[in-house]
Amino acid sequence: MTARRTRLIVALDTKDTDQARAWRAQTAASDVRPGADAVKLGLEFTYARGLDAVRDVAGDRPLFLDLKLHDIPNTVASAIGSLAAMRPAMLTIHAAGGHAMIAAARAAVDDAFPVDARPILLAVTVLTSMDAEALRETGVSDTPRGQVVRLGTLAMAAGADGLVCSSHEIAPLRDRLGDRPVLVVPGIRPAGTAAGDQKRIMTPIEASRAGADWIVVGRPITTAADPAAAAAAIAAELAG
Numbered sequence: 001m002t003a004r005r006t007r008l009i010v011a012l013d014t015k016d017t018d019q020a021r022a023w024r025a026q027t028a029a030s031d032v033r034p035g036a037d038a039v040k041l042g043l044e045f046t047y048a049r050g051l052d053a054v055r056d057v058a059g060d061r062p063l064f065l066d067l068k069l070h071d072i073p074n075t076v077a078s079a080i081g082s083l084a085a086m087r088p089a090m091l092t093i094h095a096a097g098g099h100a101m102i103a104a105a106r107a108a109v110d111d112a113f114p115v116d117a118r119p120i121l122l123a124v125t126v127l128t129s130m131d132a133e134a135l136r137e138t139g140v141s142d143t144p145r146g147q148v149v150r151l152g153t154l155a156m157a158a159g160a161d162g163l164v165c166s167s168h169e170i171a172p173l174r175d176r177l178g179d180r181p182v183l184v185v186p187g188i189r190p191a192g193t194a195a196g197d198q199k200r201i202m203t204p205i206e207a208s209r210a211g212a213d214w215i216v217v218g219r220p221i222t223t224a225a226d227p228a229a230a231a232a233a234i235a236a237e238l239a240g
């Protein structure tokens with residue numbers, strides 16, 4: 001699976017608006033170097049600065065609004081309705097919320113957004129920070145791979161457009177679900193960078209070869225001595 005072009009999302013994980021703006025600018029592609037295709041703003045920034053600041057920082061870049069909604073169907077659907085003005089390119093919910101919650105999210109996206117501005121509805125399967133032991137602690141005795149395929153199949157049947165998974169589950173998901181799901185893959189660590197709290201990791205090129213549509217990279221870019229160069233190096237690696 002080497003034909004697809006894998007695109008880069010940079011995770012702007014900070015509480016600081018100026019810092020988020022600076023990373024956004026530094027990681028944008030320019031005439032002289034490649035860069036990120038989209039920005040992700042999530043729980044840390046949104047809780048600290050609010051949705052207006054999220055919209056402001058994203059500016060004209062495609063926005064992955066990563067709020068990982070997980071609640072009863074009515075609450076998730078209503079929350080999605082509250083996000084209509086955000087014009088996100090992607091939105092996240094947790095697949096573990098189950099069929100009814102995912103279907104309610106699907107209906108809310110279709111209802112709240114015009115057809116030509118509908119975000120990609122992504123269901124997070126098993127967090128990339130979890131290994132088999134962490135899953136067992138939650139009562140799941142299956143492997144991460146088995147659980148990702150189970151939740152991914154459920155989420156796609158309930159109306160999700162795509163899935164968030166680790167690079168280790170791309171092949172089994174493609175085997176089960178084909179090309180239809182948009183696969184967004186965090187847990188990316190360029191060679192020589194620290195794993196930190198991530199457990200199921202791969203390098204950008206490995207994830208791309210495995211068939212990721214998008215990879216999500218935060219700290220390997222944002223804590224680099226030169227974030228612009230780090231983003232450009234990953235984008236160049238993806239471009240081959």
Ligand SMILES: O=C(O)c1cc(=O)[nH]c(=O)n1[C@@H]1O[C@H](COP(=O)(O)O)[C@@H](O)[C@H]1O
Binds near residue numbers: 218
């Ligand atoms: O939904 C996500 O984006 C996500 C899902 C997941 O399973 N693992 C995961 O790391 N993420 C996000 O991807 C980003 C990864 O950041 P780094 O580990 O710093 O590269 C963070 O913003 C996480 O919130």
